[in-house]
Amino acid sequence: MKSLLTLVLLSVSNLFMTFAWYGHLQFKKLPWFSKLGLVGIVLVSWGLAFFEYVFQVPANRIGFEENGGPFSLFQLKVIQEVLSLTVFTLCAVYVFKTEKLGWNHLLGFGLLVAAVYVIFRKW
Template structure:
């Protein structure tokens, strides 16, 4: 559970770092946006690195950690897209999400 929680927090910061400027920051110079995003990403790394270390020490493979991170990233981004960017979710998003989540399960099959 600590691995998942750390990955969720990490992904919240990374999503903000990558996409915050799309709403209300488009007038800022790109260099300023990059520097602000790097600052936010530094916080993200403070959660992502421990998440991977804790997960790996708990028996997760590197592949399982990466796939879990990507699945969490999609969930976090979906919430960000709706709540911050104001973009609606469509059935296509749900269908794509279900396909990806089904694929996420494969590396965990047979894991004790």
């Protein structure tokens, strides 16, 4: 259960992170947002990043093995990176509609899966 909760919280966190870091590049199409200067955009992004942390911190606390969770620090970080790229890719392709998924992306994701395997493997 802690594994699943950690993954869900990290996924939601990454959704907010993607919109905080990259959403403003697309939201300029909205009339009210396009009038904001850089300081306004930074403040909106900070507001979104707050919610990233609202989900990220509990995910790491719940998932960390020294708090009774199933994951080591390295495992949490690798999970975070894979989820981050997965959520970003889904947003870029289906929400922002600025990118097309290519073979090189799929190969890169395959290498990330290999990284997950290596990090989780007990040698």
